[in-house]
Amino acid sequence: MQVGLSPTLDLQGGTLRVVLLTVLLSGLMLSLLRTVGLRAFSMASETYTSGTHSAAFVTCPNETVAKDLARGIVEKKLAACVNIVPKIMSVYEWQGKIEEDSELLLMIKTRSSKIPALAEYVRSNHPYEVAEVISLPIDQGNPPYLKWIGDVVPE
Known part of the structure; x- marks a missing residue:
């Protein structure tokens, strides 16, 4: 095989010329990798402060x-966002007795600063005593x- 801009490869007496194909493909791959790499870097460089947001959980009777x-x-x-997860089984102590109830679970994604207001809203609108x-x-x-x-x- 000859080395240069126009390498030649001899295959069983036939000649295959690869005219700048290697250079062209290398250039395309580098361009693609740069684009993907820059996108990945820009997404990774978005800073998030741990604890800024919270996942809250609320059980519901129905x-x-x-x-x-x-x-x-x-x-x-x-x-x-609030996800409603159906058919959970809760086992807990209430007023001195072990209880078992079928419930649903709310998985709530919010800002941590909203948790007090969220708790107040739930207390005001939930049928449970606690x-x-x-x-x-x-x-x-x-x-x-x-x-x-x-x-x-x-905020």
Whole structure:
């Protein structure tokens, strides 16, 4: 094989000229890698401060309560998204007895600063005497998704 801009390769007596194909493909690959690399870098460079957002959890006795709470939470901009997880089984102690209940779980994504207002909304609109509202700070995640939460839920 000859080395140069126009390498020649001899295959069983036939000659195959590769005229700048290698250079062209190399250039296209480098261009593609730069584009993909820059996009990945720009997404990775979006900074997220750990704990800025939270995932909150609320249990509900039935689908009607779950949907009403979820809709109200999103409409009042207390969260960007509420997932309703059906058919969970809760085992807990209440008034000295072990109870078992079928419930639904709300998974709520919001700003951490909104948790007090979210808890107040749930307490005011939930049928339970003591409604569950717990939250965990979001340490990290998909930068565009975390940005979306911040865009939907105002400070």
